Amino acid sequence: AGPQEDQKFCLQEVLDTFKLCLSEKKDVYLEHYVAGWRGLVKFLNSLGSVFGFISKDAVNKINILVTYLHGENGSQYVTVQSMVKYELDNELVDLTKRGSHPESGCRTLLRLHRALRWLELFLERLRTSSEDSKTSVMCSEAYNESLSQHHPWVVRKAAGMAFCVLPGRPAFLEVMNVGPPEQVVAMLGEAVPLISEVYQITEELYAQQNLLDLP
Numbered sequence: 229a230g231p232q233e234d235q236k237f238c239l240q241e242v243l244d245t246f247k248l249c250l251s252e253k254k255d256v257y258l259e260h261y262v263a264g265w266r267g268l269v270k271f272l273n274s275l276g277s278v279f280g281f282i283s284k285d286a287v288n289k290i291n292i293l294v295t296y297l298h299g300e301n302g303s304q305y306v307t308v309q310s311m312v313k314y315e316l317d318n319e320l321v322d323l324t325k326r327g328s329h330p331e332s333g334c335r336t337l338l339r340l341h342r343a344l345r346w347l348e349l350f351l352e353r354l355r356t357s358s359e360d361s362k363t364s365v366m367c368s369e370a371y372n373e374s375l376s377q378h379h380p381w382v383v384r385k386a387a388g389m390a391f392c393v394l395p396g397r398p399a400f401l402e403v404m405n406v407g408p409p410e411q412v413v414a415m416l417g418e419a420v421p422l423i424s425e426v427y428q429i430t431e432e433l434y435a436q437q438n439l440l441d442l443p
């Protein structure tokens with residue numbers, strides 16, 4: 229496999245990284261969380277440049293987290309739980325309005341976390357949809373139920389326009405590189421509960437600490 233091959237999205241790979249996300253104690257490993265997002269961004273990039281503004285923002289957020297993870301306090305960023313504790317204990321989070329910590333790990337991860345809910349809803353629709361269902365409709369329904377509530381009008385508008393050019397269901401399943409549709413559906417049946425568990429654990433942690441509305 230050449231370098232081209234590395235760029236190719238494969239749902240199995242993303243599934244594997246999300247599997248690695250949870251520790252025995254159900255802590256979320258940041259390294260694997262971020263790797264999962266990297267894989268998803270590959271997928272988005274393979275859909276074309278219309279999605280560039282979305283993948284750019286995701287990559288930017290991934291990079292912020294990776295910088296912490298590999299930085300001098302990297303050992304505090306091993307899990308989402310340890311990151312939250314470390315940043316809160318050291319007052320490294322802007323809690324009510326943007327101030328001296330506009331790019332805290334907590335607020336950055338929250339953006340990806342909200343997007344994970346969209347992903348869960350979208351993949352569940354994809355999994356249970358019939359052959360002639362429209363991916364654009366599934367995608368925008370999932371978006372309207374989740375992420376859109378956190379986006380200003382301009383972003384919602386741009387996202388809505390991007391959804392319109394999504395490939396149809398057969399082509400969409402094809403780019404996932406899993407095999408025939410039945411196999412994709414089976415793999416989604418495995419992926420959705422996993423993604424959902426990672427989401428729930430993070431959601432509960434953020435709710436407990438009152439971090440769900442970080443600016």
Ligand code: 1PX
Nearest residue numbers: 239268269271272281282285286339340343346367383387
């Ligand atoms: C197995 C295949 C599934 C498809 C995988 C697709 C991966 C999608 C990755 C989306 C990552 C989106 C991250 C968005 C984070 C965010 O909400 N950022 C906003 C707020 O950040 P800020 O720092 O300003 O507080 C930011 O303003 C966002 C800008 C870009 C627009 C985001 C639109 C999100 C739409 C999500 C749906 C993606 C459609 C993919 C189609 C398959």
